[in-house]
Amino acid sequence: xxxxxxxxxxxxxxxxxxxxxxxxxxxxxxxxxxxxxxxxxxxxxxxxxxxxxxxxxxxxxxxxxxxxxxxxxxxxxxxxxxxxxxxxxxxxxxxxxxxxxxxxxxxxxxxxx
Amino acid sequence: xxxxxxxxxxxxxxxxxxxxxxxxxxxxxxxxxxxxxxxxxxxxxxxxxxxxxxxxxxxxxxxxxxxxxxxxxxxxxxxxxxxxxxxxxxxxxxxxxxxxxxxxxxxxxxxxx
Numbered sequence: 001x002x003x004x005x006x007x008x009x010x011x012x013x014x015x016x017x018x019x020x021x022x023x024x025x026x027x028x029x030x031x032x033x034x035x036x037x038x039x040x041x042x043x044x045x046x047x048x049x050x051x052x053x054x055x056x057x058x059x060x061x062x063x064x065x066x067x068x069x070x071x072x073x074x075x076x077x078x079x080x081x082x083x084x085x086x087x088x089x090x091x092x093x094x095x096x097x098x099x100x101x102x103x104x105x106x107x108x109x110x111x112x113x
Numbered sequence: 114x115x116x117x118x119x120x121x122x123x124x125x126x127x128x129x130x131x132x133x134x135x136x137x138x139x140x141x142x143x144x145x146x147x148x149x150x151x152x153x154x155x156x157x158x159x160x161x162x163x164x165x166x167x168x169x170x171x172x173x174x175x176x177x178x179x180x181x182x183x184x185x186x187x188x189x190x191x192x193x194x195x196x197x198x199x200x201x202x203x204x205x206x207x208x209x210x211x212x213x214x215x216x217x218x219x220x221x222x223x224x225x226x
């Protein structure tokens with residue numbers, strides 16, 4: 001595709017359920033990032049992947065959060081046992097190389113009831 | 114990481130130049146200044162970046178002071194579609210091991226018809 005795509009665009013879930021968010025980066029982009037944006041706040045870095053290197057997971061807020069990436073393509077962000085404070089827009093971005101300008105997807109709006 | 118400070122909000126008349134300031138007084142010599150914007154309900158969009166020279170592209174101009182402690186993003190002829198939150202961040206050029214960057218709350222620019 002022409003840009004970064006994310007699915008679903010909206011997700012409403014009940015507290016305690018697991019959710020999986022998907023990101024399709026721009027083809028050929030080796031770096032992929034996940035961010036979280038709470039209502040009215042700036043972007044909070046979560047995790048990044050660079051090629052086949054081990055990802056830097058130090059931005060993940062708790063062990064309920066995990067992410068995977070298949071090679072240099074699709075990434076999934078999984079949140080287990082969701083809590084109400086997990087409600088936010090989760091944004092994915094990719095860049096042609098590590099440290100390059102980022103291209104963001106439209107985000108997934110997660111609402112935990 | 115260098116911190117940035119921006120005014121929380123600004124208004125600009127349609128057709129006029131919008132000048133968005135950013136202070137980054139603790140910026141290091143190897144750090145670029147980047148600008149992104151986020152239109153309501155969309156992911157952030159890259160605008161422009163620079164190190165010490167002024168930069169211009171099809172979207173905007175970036176003016177960096179000689180001491181690099183502040184910069185100004187200029188949208189030369191603002192349109193209603195430029196209404197968005199504008200983020201100024203600083204990023205290292207060589208230390209690509211540090212991508213744990215968090216966008217602040219930015220400047221909410223409103224273009225007035």
